[in-house]
Amino acid sequence: MxxxxxxxxxxxxxxxxxxxxxxxxxxxxxxxxxxxxxxxxxxxxxxxxxxxxxxxxxxxxxxxxxxxxxxxxxxxxxxxxxxxxxxxxxxxxxxxxxxxxxxxxxxxxxxxxPPAFTPRQAMGIGTAGYTAALCVLALARQGVQPGQGPIVVTGANGGVGSVAVALLARRGYEVAAVTGRPQEAEFLRALGAKEIIDRAELSQPGKPLDKERWAGAVDVAGGQLLANVCAAMRYRGVVTACGLAAGMAWPATVAPFILRGVSLLGIDSVMAPLPDRLAAWQCLAEDLDPAxxxxxxxxxxxxxxxxxxxxxxxxxxxxxxxxxxxxxx
CATH class of the missing domain: 3.90.180.10 (Medium-chain alcohol dehydrogenases, catalytic domain)
Structure with a gap:
């Protein structure tokens, strides 16, 4: 028993x-x-x-x-x-x-x-952190490199978001962290975020195309947040989408994709093949400080x-x- x-x-x-x-x-x-x-x-x-x-x-x-x-x-x-x-x-x-x-x-x-982690640390990373690593690797595969512009991370205080902020910062990216808890700003800055954005700024219906702000994105929210993130991507920016915390619906237009060449990549962690899993955990072992x-x-x-x-x-x-x-x- x-x-x-x-x-x-x-x-x-x-x-x-x-x-x-x-x-x-x-x-x-x-x-x-x-x-x-x-x-x-x-x-x-x-x-x-x-x-x-x-x-x-x-x-x-x-x-x-x-x-x-x-x-x-x-x-x-x-x-x-x-x-x-x-x-x-x-x-x-x-x-x-x-x-x-x-x-x-x-x-x-x-x-x-991975030898770099204890079982406790591995579960501190968990599916959330492993998903974050898949997003970070996908951005790199699509050619998004440090120095090309900020990477925005929604839900930055959550499991996926917090690990994504830490990984991106360690790899040299400039990170803009979106959170509904601005009182946690110091926590996010400690992880490496350079800019803190109040979630309310991206939660209301916006323009089909907004001012170009970000070179890449890790989105755990979906819904209106994802629509607004896509609208504010720079030319040929890349958005990785892995969650629906703000809703499954996506009230967006095709404008960012056909006018700016923005790419929207779906990130599935559940059925990802073994090579992707091993690469994600290798990324975590190399770029996430256990301390x-x-x-x-x-x-x-x-x-x-x-x-x-x-x-x-x-x-x-x-x-x-x-x-x-x-x-x-």
Whole structure:
């Protein structure tokens, strides 16, 4: 038996609770992992609260990522004792995830834990930081280089945004951080942001084309913010879009794309192929200082995650929530 968060649904009513689970209930997979740390992500909060139909099979252990140690493996790629990380692949949605002491998954979903990070640090990065790295690498692949102009990051106080600010600054980019919490300006400047922009400035309907401001963008918001970011891109600017915190709708025009040659790149972290995952974690190992990472982390226990989910959805959480999954001492 092992402890975990379990979401269930009966007669249309969803419940979530920490309870004892039977190892025999684990889903199929080649590798069983003892989870050391997981995280509480925006998607996990949606699943736990039922605010969005994230969970597609019940009962479900949420947690879209985890870091831990292999207990057993029928695949020669992994041996007992190996330190591993998982991000995405539908865990916490269609396959039991990381908010439990044990997880069982296909071997192809796992990557070795980079030596630069402890399991706690890896989950401090988590899917949010790994997604940020995918965005930063995509900007570079599209030719956006330091010195070409500012890079704007929306949702800069959140998990993706805060790591994106830190990575971009470390790589020499000038970063403009958009936040709905201007009182956190010093935190963002400590990460490397040169300019702080109040989210309200970009939240209202704007012009199809605005003054050219940014060479690149990392957008976690969607909605009106994304439309306004695109409208203010410089000629041949590049926008990476990876979230919908401000809404799934996109009230924009084609003007930035056909008049300025702006590119809009979708960033999917869930099903990204192995080479992209390894490149993202290599980027994180090289460009994210673990000491700086500590300022982004708040460690919580498995028993706290259900109550914290509504706070995360309300935008009241700064940085990364790292969940110590092991049973309390």
């Amino acid at each position: 092992f402890r975990g968060v379990l979401i269930d649904k009966h007669e249309g009513q969803q419940t979530a609770a920490v309870q004892m689970l039977d190892e025999a209930s684990l889903p199929e997979g080649e590798v069983t992992v003892r989870v050391a740390y997981s995280t509480l992500n925006y998607k996990d909060a949606l699943a736990l609260t039922g605010a969005s139909p994230v969970v597609r099979r019940f009962p479900m252990v949420p947690g879209i990522d985890f870091a831990g140690t292999v207990v057993s493996s029928s695949n020669p790629a992994f041996q007992p004792g190996d330190a591993v990380v998982l991000n995405g692949w539908g865990v916490g949605e269609v396959h039991w995830g990381g908010l439990a002491e044990l997880a069982r998954v296909p071997a192809k979903w796992l990557i070795p834990l 700086l990472l500590e300022s982004l982390l708040r460690e919580v226990t498995l028993d706290e995650v259900i109550a914290l989910a509504p706070e995360l959805l309300a935008g009241q959480v700064r940085g990364r929530l790292v969940v110590r999954v092991g049973a309390p001492a």
